[in-house]
Amino acid sequence: MLTAARNEMLTRVGPGTAMGALLRRYWQPIAGASELDGKNPIKPVRLLGEDLVLYRDRGGRYGLIDRHCPHRRADMTYGWIEDKGIRCSYHGWLVDESGTCLEQPYEDTTNPKPSKAGCETKAYPVKECAGLLFAYLGPKPAPELPVWEPFTWRNGFREIVLADVPCNWFQCQENSCDPVHFEWMHDNWGARLRGGEANAAPKHLKLKFEEFEHGFVYKRVREGQSEQDRYWTVGRVALWPNGFYLGSHFEWRVPVDDENTLSVAWFFMRVPKEREPYVQERVPVWKSPIRADDGRWITSHVINQDIVAWVGQGRIADRTKENLRSSDVGIAMMRSRFFKEIETMEAGKEPGGIIRSANAAACIALPNMAREFNTEGVALADYDKDPILRQRLKQFRHHYGQPPEVRRAFVAAMGIAGP
C-alpha cells in the first residue's frame, strides 16, 4: 500500500514531475522504423505528456520535434518532408531535426537579412536500433543507447507490435515483476477461456527476486519443476526502468501521458538451421487491437490478457487500497528502487542503469533462458521437441491481430507451410 502522494510520484510523468524527469533520462522506444519508410514518413507521437511529431526526411535523418509549428502553431503532422527537415503546410516554414528554423519563405523573400533568432522549435534526438526508433527527452548530453544483446542476433525474423493501452504506465510495468500472474491469468484463466473448468495449472511453490545493474530478475519454481530448471537458475528480467525481457522478446511500457501507455513489443524468432543465412530486409510493425466489436477487451492472446489486468486496475491504479503479500515482493522492490533513484537524481547525481561508454553500450548481455536456441539455432525438426517453439510456428500467440502479410513473411522466413 502507498500513500496517495507516493502513488502520484510513481505515476505522474509530464514535464516538471519527478517521475517524468527520471524517465526522461532513458532512451524510450517510440515507433518502428518501417512505419516511416512508406508514403507518409510523418507520425504524431505523444510521449511523457508532450505532443510531438516524428519524421524521417529525404536525407534519411530522423527528427522528433514539437507537434506545433514555431510560427503560429499549425500541426506539423500535416506538413511535408524535404531533403533536410520538415516544412509546415500553413506558411512554409522549414525546420530540421535539431529544431533550427531553416527557412521562412516570405521573410526570406522580402527581407535581405531575415533573423530567425528565437524561432527554434523543441527537438529531441532519435536513434534507430534493430528496427526500433528510440527517443531521448532528457538533459544533454544524451547517454548511450543500450544495445541489448538480442538486437545483435542474426538469422532471425523480427517483428514489432504496438498497442495503445488506456492506463498509466506503472501498473503495466509492475506486471514485469509478477510471476504468479502467469499461473492464474495465462494458465488457469486461459484454460477457462478455452472452455476448461479446473484450476489445474502447476502452482508456484517458490519465488526469488534479485536486483542487478539493469533491473530485476525473478525466479520461480512451480509444481513439476526444480531448482535445476532455467526458470530458477536464470529467470526473467524486469528491465530498468520500463521494460520486460523474456529471452526472445522485449516489452516496453512507454508513458504517453499519465493515463495512457504505448505498449511496444519486439520479437525475435530464430530461423531453422536449414534457412541460414537469413537476412531480414525490413522489420514489420503492426498495431494490435485491444477491444472487440462488442466493446469488451480482447482476451485471446497473452499480452492482450495482461492488458485486461492493467486497464482493469483503473486509469491510474489506486495503491492506497491494495494489499501486498509475499507474491508482491518484486513489486515492492521495484517501487522502492524508483523512489531511491528519484532521490539520487534530485540530489544532482546520475540515476542507475545509464550508460556513458559506447563500448559498454555496444552489446549488453542479459539473463536469458533461450540463449542457445537464439544464438546457435536448431534444425526445423527440433522445433517440434519444444512445446513453445512448436506453438510459435503454428501461430503468433502474444498479440491479437497479426496481419496476414506479416504471417506470410514469417512463414517464408521459417520455410514452413503457411499460412
Ligand code: FES
Ligand atoms: S504556422 Fe507554420 S508556417 Fe505558419
Ligand SMILES: [Fe+2]
Ligand atoms: Fe502476463
